[in-house]
Amino acid sequence: MGKSSFYTGFAIAIIGTLLLCSCQSSIEINPVVGRVDYSIDEEPEPIQFAEETPTLSTEDRKAKHVEIYRSFIGVREKTGKNDGPEVEKFLAHEGFGKGYAWCAAFVSFCLDSAGFQNSITAWSPTAHRPSNLVYSKGKFIKEPEPGHVFTIYYPKKKRIGHTGYYDGWASENIMQTVEGNTNGRKSREGDGVYVILRPINTIHSISSWYE
Numbered sequence: 684m685g686k687s688s689f690y691t692g693f694a695i696a697i698i699g700t701l702l703l704c705s706c707q708s709s710i711e712i713n714p715v716v717g718r719v720d721y722s723i724d725e726e727p728e729p730i731q732f733a734e735e736t737p738t739l740s741t742e743d744r745k746a747k748h749v750e751i752y753r754s755f756i757g758v759r760e761k762t763g764k765n766d767g768p769e770v771e772k773f774l775a776h777e778g779f780g781k782g783y784a785w786c787a788a789f790v791s792f793c794l795d796s797a798g799f800q801n802s803i804t805a806w807s808p809t810a811h812r813p814s815n816l817v818y819s820k821g822k823f824i825k826e827p828e829p830g831h832v833f834t835i836y837y838p839k840k841k842r843i844g845h846t847g848y849y850d851g852w853a854s855e856n857i858m859q860t861v862e863g864n865t866n867g868r869k870s871r872e873g874d875g876v877y878v879i880l881r882p883i884n885t886i887h888s889i890s891s892w893y894e
Contacts, residue, residue, distance in 0.1 A: 789863030
């Protein structure tokens with residue numbers, strides 16, 4: 684092969700390579716899905732994390748509990764037959780429909796709403812807590828607090844038949860209560876949530892469900 688033929692072929696090869704590179708450089712390359720596209724100039728927005736709900740102290744929960752049960756003062760049954768929106772809400776909390784006595788269900792609902800675990804059901808004797816008594820057999824074991832739970836014993840029934848909240852002292856030996864399913868005559872089968880004054884000597888027990 685002569686030199687001229689060699690140089691001619693070499694020149695053709697170089698021209699072909701240049702043309703091929705030129706064609707490839709004009710191809711638009713799209714970003715691959717799932718990978719970071721570094722051609723984007725905008726900064727990504729920072730991730731916003733929800734703030735944790737602060738845990739309330741026991742004292743704060745006690746205050747919340749008192750606020751909750753007092754908020755129901757004035758609630759009345761719809762027809763006087765253990766019914767009405769709020770009454771049925773208390774009963775439903777214990778798995779019952781309207782028509783049942785609800786003094787204990789009211790107490791349980793308010794304690795649970797404030798985050799205090801308890802074993803009170805819709806049956807009033809369950810409001811008595813032998814393991815944490817505040818008052819029993821006519822004697823105080825420790826100082827009562829608003830939100831402690833009282834019970835009343837009925838000899839004819841031979842059991843506890845009513846419960847509600849100790850809410851403070853009205854005068855010496857007379858305590859103020861907030862209780863459901865009672866009335867102005869202090870009945871255990873009433874029509875709403877009332878503030879009642881009861882002599883301490885009519886009370887069977889006062890229990891704390893705060894601990």
